[in-house]
Ligand SMILES: O=P(O)(O)OC[C@H]1O[C@H](O[C@H]2O[C@H](CO)[C@@H](O)[C@H](O)[C@H]2O)[C@H](O)[C@@H](O)[C@@H]1O
């Protein structure tokens with residue numbers, strides 16, 4: 001049995017599963033691999049830490065010759081070459097650790113690096129053309145570049161746009177060559193695509209929306225109009241990135257897609273090669289689902305991102321918003337691990353980025369940086385320095401920052417000649433009109449304030465519209481007394497990290513917007529502010545400038561510890577390790593999922609059998625699928641169950657076949673089944689089999705006579721209460737059960753209400769009633785105790801067998817349904833006992849054959865079948881005539897015994913291979929097989945019907 005491996009999966013039957021894992025880490029797991037993700041990740045982490053500590057010791061001994069240097073101190077860390085042979089003691093120590101970790105070393109191991117394809121809109125370098133085939137490469141500015149440059153534990157190549165239009169072949173060839181030296185691979189985007197995709201869809205639509213800024217006011221309508229063409233360009237550009245990835249991808253590579261520019265990329269990549277390991281990380285905030293749902297392309301974007309194996313965000317809030325968008329907009333299931341769609345899990349988690357702190361700390365020791373520091377100290381002698389470093393972007397709140405500074409000067413005249421604000425405003429996205437406007441606005445405010453508070457020799461604000469090189473930036477960070485980060489929204493904000501890293505001696509104060517992702521990690525040490533509240537920011541400036549040394553020290557220590565331990569290296573390794581693990585996890589999950597129905601086989605067996613039984617669910621099995629796209633479900637359609645129109649013809653043919661008995665076994669009431677199936681020659685079992693009818697005759701009830709239904713009014717009262725308070729929920733009052741359905745209600749609210757309801761039903765005044773409370777995906781059902789589809793079929797089959805006066809034994813059963821877990825007992829009802837043996841076999845092959853005669857020692861539910869051959873015939877005159885088989889709860893066993901004693905005849909001769917139980921649209925099922933949706937049921941029935949003579 002599969003369940004024998006509950007906690008650990010043994011290596012023997014998991015070879016296939018482990019191979020990809022082993023080849024990634026190059027360790028051979030001899031002992032059981034934990035099925036718990038957390039346990040696996042902890043082991044990996046421990047191993048990584050050890051390897052890293054070894055490398056850093058080693059680096060102390062080695063020269064740092066392997067790093068490419070970009071000039072100006074901007075080391076370009078995407079160097080890839082293996083370090084070659086390492087000290088033997090390294091491997092000894094690895095072996096020790098591995099033995100601790102239940103892992104053993106392969107003798108030929110030399111810990112090769114994970115091959116990584118980093119795909120981002122922008123390459124870490126921007127190209128400037130110097131001649132027909134000559135290029136200068138300049139480092140790009142921005143947090144994403146800074147963070148990824150710090151990663152050196154991977155054999156990484158970077159795929160992206162070089163930030164320049166290169167229409168000619170000579171240029172493309174020479175640039176490709178120049179970039180190859182830096183392990184970069186260009187994607188050539190033409191001007192129009194850049195305009196529509198990058199300036200348009202990315203920076204004029206997604207960027208403001210993801211930062212809660214709304215579409216730019218003035219051209220809102222124009223933007224709305226151009227939306228479609230920009231979106232088309234966005235998709236086209238993403239496909240161009242995908243083409244380049246596909247061209248360079250090698251088996252085993254990890255493909256790490258970055259940011260909002262490439263939300264379509266995961267889908268494009270998986271379409272090309274489903275085995276590719278794809279991660280996607282968003283560097284910006286992911287907004288509340290209420291914002292995301294205003295995007296016309298909301299669903300497409302989400303679905304495509306979900307094609308990735310791992311989706312990462314800077315903070316838990318962003319991850320939560322994303323999951324919530326997937327549940328509310330796509331109607332998918334959000335779990336603590338991620339988003340689930342038909343059993344496939346896309347893992348969603350927070351991976352806060354960091355910086356390469358050592359690089360900043362060490363830079364402060366360089367002579368050129370020391371020179372800068374001295375220069376700056378002299379320049380600002382006698383004044384305290386406040387610093388802002390931002391791209392000139394609306395999200396950075398530069399105007400708000402300057403206004404707050406103005407207010408501070410206004411209210412504190414004493415400080416006017418004692419403090420200076422240095423604002424570095426790096427020009428960015430200069431082709432986008434909104435950014436051009438911002439630039440003018442900032443210049444105007446700065447001019448006004450400098451005019452107002454400046455003197456002949458000094459100005460209060462030093463504003464620079466340019467970027468600084470790495471060394472100048474480090475020096476500036478080091479001499480700063482107060483850093484001012486006032487982002488209105490910011491994915492993380494690395495400037496705040498860099499400032500902290502450079503403040504080991506000065507221990508300056510960080511004023512940080514609560515709307516930056518960094519507020520979650522540096523919040524304890526920084527002064528958090530709401531950047532929209534200029535008064536609050538002004539007051540914080542005053543507080544920061546006068547903060548006592550011991551408080552500054554404590555705050556700094558806290559932040560410094562965080563920045564130096566949560567590095568970009570750590571961030572990337574954690575992400576990649578978790579991405580690798582999602583593959584292991586997915587394979588573990590896949591093993592639990594039944595295979596798809598082998599249609600050919602099911603049809604062949606059907607054709608070769610003489611007396612077939614088709615047991616069919618209704619809702620979700622034979623109904624037309626409701627369009628859940630964008631959660632715009634038509635409530636009326638959803639409530640009014642209708643047989644799939646394409647099923648009508650094949651179903652009729654099958655029902656007319658004398659060798660086939662068809663039963664619809666549903667939770668729905670009699671009226672619904674009458675309306676949908678009244679015209680077919682079949683058996684209808686309503687309310688989980690409590691009512692039964694051959695369509696040519698009247699209804700009878702199989703309900704036990706003494707069934708206690710006193711609870712109905714109380715439950716109805718509870719259901720009414722919750723329906724009143726849960727918009728778009730409804731309940732159905734059947735004769736033997738009540739169902740409260742919140743499928744169309746707000747998902748999260750519906751779940752909370754259901755939880756409340758369940759608690760009341762299970763522990764409140766009704767808890768003693770003889771009822772079963774059954775929880776569905778989006779429903780709560782209360783029914784008489786013991787009512788399930790298996791108990792029903794046990795009774796129903798007796799009636800059917802008897803009525804048909806079955807001469808030949810039933811030799812084929814096809815049972816298809818979208819049943820609640822509680823009702824899945826119907827699948828096992830026909831399932832003969834499973835063979836016991838040491839090796840679990842795949843589900844489909846587990847059952848070989850069952851040939852049950854009355855003289856067999858019957859232990860499964862089907863035993864009841866035989867007993868019915870000897871019951872007196874039933875006559876169905878009135879609509880609710882009572883079926884005779886349920887008068888006494890023990891009737892079954894008595895009849896079974898009698899059968900065993902007197903008869904040797906057989907009503908069931910079901911070979912294991914002729915039994916097909918099949919769950920529709922549920923992957924977590926005890927059925928042998930799966931079908932995706934009722935559309936698959938249609939196609940199966942069409943084929944079965946076509947085979948009919
Ligand atoms: O490439 P550009 O369009 O010029 O923009 C530069 C980058 O800006 C954004 O950076 C974000 O990533 C940082 C690191 O994760 C994060 O700290 C910051 O809060 C974000 O704004 C953008 O997401 C990148 O794609 C751009 O390259």
Ligand SMILES: O=c1ccn([C@@H]2O[C@H](COP(=O)(O)OP(=O)(O)O)[C@@H](O)[C@H]2O)c(=O)[nH]1
Nearest residue numbers: 141142143144146391426467468493494495
């Ligand atoms: O003159 C400058 C100003 C900024 N930066 C870098 O730009 C990045 C900005 O990243 P952040 O996360 O703060 O914001 P983003 O610009 O990515 O939105 C930081 O690493 C800075 O060191 C730079 O290299 N030169």
